[in-house]
Amino acid sequence: MESEKLRVGLLFGGQSGEHEVSITSAKAIASALSQNSRYDLQPFYIQKDGLWCNPTKSQAVLQQTQAEPSASSNSQVIQWQLPIEANQIDVWFPVLHGPNGEDGTVQGLLQLMQKPYVGNGVLASAVGMDKILMKSLFAQAGLAQVKYVALSRWQWQQEPESWGEYIETELGYPCFVKPSNLGSSVGISKVRDLAQLEVAIASAIGYDSRIIVEQGVTAREIECAVLGNDQPQASIVGEITYKSDFYDYETKYTAGMAELIIPANLPSEVIEAVQAMSVKAFQTLAGSGLARVDFFYVESTATVLINEINTLPGFTALSMYPKLWEYSGIPFADLCDRLIDLALEKSS
Structure with missing residues (x-):
């Protein structure tokens, strides 16, 4: 019955420079979840001024049937008045990249709502976003990294x-x-x-x-995806190549500027080291749900160096995280389903 469906709140947009990337990720996830009879999908778009939009307006943004709602003149007053539909959500699926979304702030709000949510908690999100604290913890865990x-x-x-x-x-x-x-x-x-x-x-x-x-190091850029809670699993390993000077924002999100090589052509011992380090990094930050872990592989010395962990990786058509799991045997729609199960498991 319709009433028995799990109401999933898809949270996207947000107050960061990655606002547009978040919308693109949300479109892919909404398409996958909408095809699953298990869910009643309720999108919630956060404008750049912080205002939360109701599902009707949010769906229009996903479908690109209208421009983004204009910023409210009194947004400082009303931005925390959540749409009434938010009270009916069973589990949240935040797809907010960058500050005010990936750094533990929204996770703290969802925690206060006492509802399950996909992905990492407040601690892992905050530390994963802060490169200095992240690297300090990696050093204490014995994970090799660049100076x-x-x-x-x-x-x-x-x-x-x-x-x-x-x-x-x-x-x-x-x-x-x-x-x-x-x-x-x-x-x-x-x-x-x-x-x-x-x-x-x-x-x-x-x-x-x-x-x-x-x-700076002369190295190949390697990435691995992690999925799970108490017993996280690592995906097969991928590699990113590009012709630009380094992997900047334009290269990352412009079609054709970077190539994802899956699986990466690496010695088996290097693949195993990357997978083991990925899980260790995830557990070091008390991770849950998902993460993408990035590495440098210095071929001349056969050295694997951890670069960073991304606790809310992109879900766009160009994104490495879902592609790594697809090649590991978990299609996009199944991956979204699994992440929701992990959210429910974490809160039980």
């Missing part, structure tokens, strides 16, 4: 020359400058000398008060 320097906006502004010299000595060039809390390669710069370093840091601290500078 890096972490500093705050205040530290840089007090002693830019000293920090510049220190980074040159510790890391050398090329190196990568990144905001600590931001996703999808936003605000990241590759630098090759001190002048570029200063410009890149000035740019990064415009996004976040804490930044990280990582040593």
Whole structure:
């Protein structure tokens, strides 16, 4: 019967630079869930000003039958007045990438609602989003990674020359400058000398008060997907290749600019190491549901270095996470179904 269906709240859009990517991911998930008689799908679109839209307006955004609703003039007053339909949701499926969605903030709200939700909890989401804390935990867990320097906006502004010299000595060039809390390669710069370093840091601290500078390595970029709660499983391993200077936002989300190679052509011992490290990274952050873990494989020394974990990876047609599981034997629709089961399992 219709009343016996599981009401799934698909949460997408959001207040981050990855708003459009979130909509694209949500369209793919909505298409999969709508074909499953088990679910009554209720979409909830969050505008860029923070206003939650009801399912009717949200469905229009998914179907592109109208433009996104305009920002409300008094959004600061009404953005926390959730649509009445939100009270009827049985399980939430957040597809919010980046800040205010992937960093534990929305997870905390859903936790307060006392409803199951797909994906990682507050802790794993917050730590996974913060590159400095993430790398500190990886180091304590014994996961090999590239050398890096972490500093705050205040530290840089007090002693830019000293920090510049220190980074040159510790890391050398090329190196990568990144905001600590931001996703999808936003605000990241590759630098090759001190002048570029200063410009890149000035740019990064415009996004976040804490930044990280990582040593550049000549390596292949390898990714692995993780699925599960207490007994997480790793997918087969994939590789990303591209012709641009590095895997920036444009390369990541523009068709034809990057190629996903699945499965990656790697020695069996390297594949096993990547899979084992993926599960260990997931468990180190107290992960649940899903994650994509990214690595560098330095072929000249046969070394595997963990780069980062993404606790809410993309679900677009170009996204590595669902493709890795598809090649591992779990089609897209089944993957969405499994994630909902894991959410219910976690809350039981």
